[in-house]
Amino acid sequence: MELRVDVQKNFGSFSFAANFTASGVSTGVFGPSGSGKSTLVKLIAGLHKPDSGVIIIDGETLFDSSRRQNIPVEERRVGMVFQHPNLFPHLNVKRNLLYGYRRCPSQHRRITLSDLVDVLEIGHLLDRGVNNLSGGEKQRVSIGRTVLSNPRLLLMDEPLSALDDNLKYQIITYLKNVSKRFGIPYLFISHSLKEMRLMSDQVLVVEDGRIADQMPTEQLALSRMGQSLTGYINILKLKDPRLRDELHAYPWGDGELLIVAGEGQPGTLFELSSRDIILLRRFPHAISARNLLKCTVVDAFPSGHRIGVKLDCGGEHLVAEVTLPAARELEIETGRELYAAIKASAFRQIM
Amino acid sequence: MELRVDVQKNFGSFSFAANFTASGVSTGVFGPSGSGKSTLVKLIAGLHKPDSGVIIIDGETLFDSSRRQNIPVEERRVGMVFQHPNLFPHLNVKRNLLYGYRRCPSQHRRITLSDLVDVLEIGHLLDRGVNNLSGGEKQRVSIGRTVLSNPRLLLMDEPLSALDDNLKYQIITYLKNVSKRFGIPYLFISHSLKEMRLMSDQVLVVEDGRIADQMPTEQLALSRMGQSLTGYINILKLKDPRLRDELHAYPWGDGELLIVAGEGQPGTLFELSSRDIILLRRFPHAISARNLLKCTVVDAFPSGHRIGVKLDCGGEHLVAEVTLPAARELEIETGRELYAAIKASAFRQIM
Amino acid sequence: GDVNLSVAASMKDAVNQLTDNFAKKNPGVKFIKNYGASGALAKQIESGAPADIFISANEKWMDYLKEKKLMDDRSIGTFAYNELVFVGKPGMKVRSMQDLAELEKIAIGSPQSVPAGEYAMAALKKSGMDKELERKLVMAKDVRACLMYAEQGEVDGSFVYKTDALLAKNTKILFVVPQELYPRVTYPKGLTAAGSKNKDAAAFFNYLNSAEARKSLEQLGFTAK
Amino acid sequence: MNMPSFTSADYSAIFLSMKVASTATLLSLPVGFALAWLMTYKQFRGKVILDVLISLPLTLPPVVIGYLLLLLLGRNGWVGKYLLQPLDIRLIFTWKAAVIATAVVGFPLLVRAIRIGMESIDERLLQAARTLGAGTFDNIITVILPLSFRGILAGSALMFARGLGEFGATIIVAGNIPGVTQTIPLAIYEYTSSPSGDVMALALCMVSISLSVIILLFHEFLSRRLVKAD
Amino acid sequence: MNMPSFTSADYSAIFLSMKVASTATLLSLPVGFALAWLMTYKQFRGKVILDVLISLPLTLPPVVIGYLLLLLLGRNGWVGKYLLQPLDIRLIFTWKAAVIATAVVGFPLLVRAIRIGMESIDERLLQAARTLGAGTFDNIITVILPLSFRGILAGSALMFARGLGEFGATIIVAGNIPGVTQTIPLAIYEYTSSPSGDVMALALCMVSISLSVIILLFHEFLSRRLVKAD
C-alpha cells in the first residue's frame, strides 16, 4: 500500500497539518494526548473534510481539494475502529458484527464471522443486546465489526486500551494475521510503545497538530529506549526448539537460545527487552542467566542517558542498553568482543 | 476505611455475588473483561441496586436489604470515574470540573481546582466545550471532576487506559498524593498489573461474577510474576543521592545503589523488575551492570515455570526471578550467598 | 337518482323530516345531505362541490351564489321564516327591549357572522338600547352557543330564534322581539345551476313548496310563507 | 341514564374517523420522515421557507385551512383545475378530502416529533455506519429510522389523535355528509345543533376518547418494548 | 389590489392573539415540563390515565373542549362554583378564558415534545450527576432541563403556533367580543362569514403566518446556537 496524505484542517482552537507518504502494511501513529492522532485518521476516513489538500491510496484519489474531488466515506472502503465503541444500540451483537460485512461487495468478503468470534472471545455474546456489555466486550465487538467489513485499509484508534493483556496480545496476533493473510494494511494509534512495536513497522510521530517525524518503529523504539520502562524490545523469530532441562533450546545464530517453556505450544515469535541483556567483558562462572553469548559490538549510539549497543551474536543482531559509566568500563566500541548474559525467563512469547 | 460488601445481583444472563471486607486506603479490583468489575463498583456507588445484601462504609450502612435501607447515590459521597468519560455536553470544561465541587458541603471541600488543573494538564482547556475534546482530554476532565467532588471514597473504573505513559504516571502520583493528604480511600479497577501495583495495597480478584480472591497486591504480583512480562516489580524508597560519574548514588542497605539520573529532579520512589536482577555465584570482573550487591537468599518459591528468590541485601529486601535450571545451578536455598547484578538503567523513577 | 342537498345547519331537523317523507313516496331517490354554515356551503358550491339544492340561513349567501351564476335564478324563493325571541330564566321580570337595561350580561350571535346576531343588533339599534347595552353583550359563535350560555346561566338572557328556544330546558321565552324592529328572518332556497338539470332534485324542490312541507316546518316552530 | 344506541350513521362516523385518521397518518409517515430528515441533516436554500410551509397548518385556524384547501383543490384551484379535472378525480366531498384535510392539519405535529427524535441521534453512530459502507439511503433505513423510532411513534400517535379531533378543515373540504364524509367530530357538531342531541354528542365523545386511549396504550406498549430490547 | 387597512379591532385582535398564545405557552411550560418528567422517569399507578388526560384535548374537537371547559369553569361548574366564585374571579368571556382554552388545546403538543427530548438523554449522564452529589431536583434543573432544551424549544414553538390558530375552544369560553376576547382566528372567522370579507380574512392570515415565521426563525436560531455551543 501507498498512502499519500497532504492536508490542512483548522478547528479554530486547534489546527492540523500533515504531509507524508506511508508505504508498507503497518503504520503506527504515535503522540501525546490531544496532539491530533484521531484527527488524522478521521481525515483519512473522510469523517472530517480537510480544508485543503490531497489524500491518495494506491494511486486512487480519495480527496483532492484542487480538483474538488471527495469520495464519500462509505465508498472509501476504509474501516475505522473508534476510541469509543459506537455500537448500534438497536442491533444485537451479531447484527452489529455483520453490519459492515453485509455491505461489503461479495468479491471482497474474505474474513468471516466464525474465525473472528473465537479470537475476540465473543461467541457467548452473539445473541445479546449491546447496551449492557462491559467496556471490554463492547470494544471487542467494535473491532470485530470493522474487521468484518473487509476494508482495504484499517484505521484503528486505540482499539486495545480497554483490554487486559492476555486478550490484547491475542487480538494483536489475530489482527496481524488477518492483515497479512488478506493483505489489509492498517494505521494503528496507540499510547503504548510496546503495542506500537508489535503492530507497526513504521510510525508517524504526531505532535501539536503536525507530523513531527516519520521513521521505522524500530528507530522510534531505539530513540525512546532511555525513557521507556521496558527499553528497546528485540523481536526474535525462532523455531524448532529441543527440550533441554525444563527449557526450550532454539537454534539461533551459530548457537542456541534457552527459553523458559510457557504453557501451551512452543512459540515462534519472542520479545526481549534491551534491559534484560547484561554485558560482561570476561566469561563469568556460575550466573543465573541461562544464556551467555559471545558477541561483537556493531554499533553504539546514545539514547537519553544511556548507550544503545548493537551486537552481532553469531550472525544475529541484538540491541542492548548500558549506562554511560558501564559503557566506559566495558570499553564499548565497534568491534569490541563481549559476553551477553540473558536469563531464560527474559524472553516473552508473542505468538 | 473499612468497606463491607455482601451483595447479590442477578442480570439474567449474568449473576454477580460479592462478599468481602476491604480495609486500607487503596484497594485494587482486578479481573478479566466481563468478569464484573464495573458491576461491583456500580453496586457500591448505588447505581445498581443489589437484589439482596449489605454495603457498609466505616460503620455507616449504605444499603441493607433486610432493613430496607438504601441511601441514595447522591448522598453516599462516593465519587466515581466511569470507563466512559460521561461529561456534561452542555457545560464547558470548567463547569464540568466544578459540578461536584459546588455540591460538596463546604466543610468537605479540601481539594481545589487549581492544584488539579496543573497535574491533569488541562489548564488550556478550561474554557472549551467538551464535545470536541480528544479521548484523553475527556478522560482527564472526567477524573478531575470526580476528584474535585471531594468524595469520602473514590471508585475508579479504568481511568487511565486512554492516557499515554508520561501522563499516566503523573496522574497516578497525584491521585496517591490526594488520597494520602486528604485521607480519601479508593477502589481502583485496572487491567494493568503495573498500574495495580502502583495504585493499590490490596486487591480484589474478580472472576466470573465472584470475588475469587482477596490478597495484598504484592502477593498478586508475586503469583503472576511468571506470566507477566515485567515480572515482579520491586518498589524502592530512596533519598539523598550523591552524583557519581553521571549516575546518582543512593544510600541503600549497608551500601549504595547506582541509578541513571533521569531528567528533572532526583526521585524518591523507584521500581525495579525482578527480571532485571541477575544472580551470580561468584564475583564477576567487568560487567555492564553498575550494581553488584552481595546478598543472602531469604526465601525461594515457585512462580509459574520460574523460581522467585527473596534476597536480603544488607538489610533491604529484593525479589529476583530465575529459571528452574538456573536455580539448580546457583544452588538456590535459604541462606545461600550470591551476587545480584543490576544495571543502573534498570531502575525507573516513579516519583 | 341522487339528490345533493346543501342545507344550513339550523334547518337540519326540518329537512331531515321532509327528505324522509319524500323518500318514502319516491323510493328511487337517494338524498346526500350536507349540513353546515351558510357561508361555508356557498363557498363549497362555488368550488364545485356537488349540490342540487341550497337552503341558506340568510339571503346574502344566496345572493353571492346568484351573482356567480351558480344558481338557477328563477327557482330562488323563500323556504321559511323565523322569529327572534329573547330567552332567560323563567320568572325573570323582562318583558320588553327596555327591560334589558336591568340585566348584567346578554348573549347575541356575533353580528357579522351569525344572522341571528345581525337581526338582534338591528333590533337593539332600532329600540335605542345599543349604546346602553354595549358593554353587556357577549358575541357568540352561533345561535346554539347563545342558547347554551343562557341555559348554563353564564348570561342572563340571549337573543335566539324561536325554533331554537323550543329546545331550551332551563330557560323560556321571555318576550318575542317585535317584528318592526328587525328585517324578517328569511331562509331562501334555490336550485343550483346543476340541480336545475336533475329531475329528482326539481321534484323534491317542488315538494318543499307543498302543504305537507309547510306543516312540518310549522311543527318545528318556523313560519312557512 | 340509558346508554343511547348509536344509529348506523353514527357507526359509520366512528368507522370513517378511524379510517381517515389512520390513512392520513400512514400516508404522511413516509413524507413526514423524509422532510424531518431533510430539515435535520441538510442545509439548503429555502430551508426556513419549507419549515414555515410545514408548520403553517398549525398556525392557521383549521377552518381557514379548509378554505385554502378548497381554493386549491376546488374547481377553480390550481390543483383542481390542472391536475384533478384532467385526470377526472373528484376529491371535494369525498372521504379522501377528509384524509387530505386531516393530513395537512396533523402533518406539522408528525414532522416536529420525528425531528426531535432525529436531532438526538448520536452522530458518531452515523459516522460509524458510513465507514462500514452504508451510503446515505442505507444509513437512513438502517440507523436513522430505527433510532428515531420513538419520535416516529410519538409523532404518529399525536397525528392520529389530532386526526380524530379534526373538525374545522374537514367540514369545509369534505362536507358534512352522514355516511359519506361525516367523521366523529362532525357528527358531534350535528348532535349539538339539534334538540336533545347532547347525550348522543357525549356518547360520541366517549368513543373518541376510547379510541385515543387505545392508541396511547399501544404507543406505551411499543415504547416499553423498545426500552426492554436491551 | 390595495392592501386593505386594518381596523382598530383587527389590531387589538393581533395583539391579543400574541398575548394569549405567549401567556398560554409560558404558563404551560413549567407544568408541561414537570409532567413530561413524571411520564418519562417515573413509574406509578394511573400513569396511563394521566397520559390519556393530557392527550385528550388533541383527540376531541376544539369546540367540544370549549363546551367541556365551559361546563367546568362556568357558573355551575365544579371549578367555577367552588373555586372561582368564592375567590371572586370571573374567567368566562375574558381574555384569561382564551388563555386557558389555548393552553388546554396546545398542552399535549408541549408535553409530548418535551418527552421525546427527555427520552433521548443519555442515562449515564444522570448517573454521573448523582454520584457527583446532585439530588433529584438538582439533576432535573442542571442536567435534564438543559439537555431536553431542544424538546422544550420545539414544544413551545408548536404550542405557540397552535395557539395562534386556536379557534374552536376559544370562541366558546371567551366569546367573540371585539377588542376584548377576539383573537386573530375569531376575527378571520367573522370576515369569512360575509361574502366581501375574503380580502381582510386573507390579510389577517398573512399576519398569523408572519408571526409564526418569526417564532420559527427564533426557534431555528436558538437551536443553532445550541449546536454551535461546542
Ligand SMILES: Nc1ncnc2c1ncn2[C@@H]1O[C@H](COP(=O)(O)OP(=O)(O)OP(=O)(O)O)[C@@H](O)[C@H]1O
Ligand atoms: N471538531 C473539533 N473542533 C474543535 N477542536 C477539535 C475538534 N476535533 C478535535 N479537536 C481538538 O483537536 C485536538 C486533537 O484532537 P485529537 O482527538 O485528534 O487528539 P488525539 O491525538 O487523538 O488525542 P487522544 O490521545 O487524547 O485521543 C484536541 O485538542 C481537540 O480538542
Ligand SMILES: Nc1ncnc2c1ncn2[C@@H]1O[C@H](COP(=O)(O)OP(=O)(O)OP(=O)(O)O)[C@@H](O)[C@H]1O
Ligand atoms: N444491566 C445489565 N444487564 C445485563 N447484563 C449486564 C448488565 N450489566 C452488566 N452486565 C453483564 O455483566 C458482565 C460483567 O460486566 P462488567 O461491566 O461488570 O464487566 P467488567 O469486569 O467491568 O469488564 P470490562 O473490563 O470489559 O469493563 C458482562 O458480561 C455484562 O455483559
Ligand code: MOO
Ligand atoms: O378549531 Mo376548529 O375549527 O373547531 O377544528
Ligand SMILES: [Mg+2]
Ligand atoms: Mg484520540
Ligand SMILES: [Mg+2]
Ligand atoms: Mg468495566
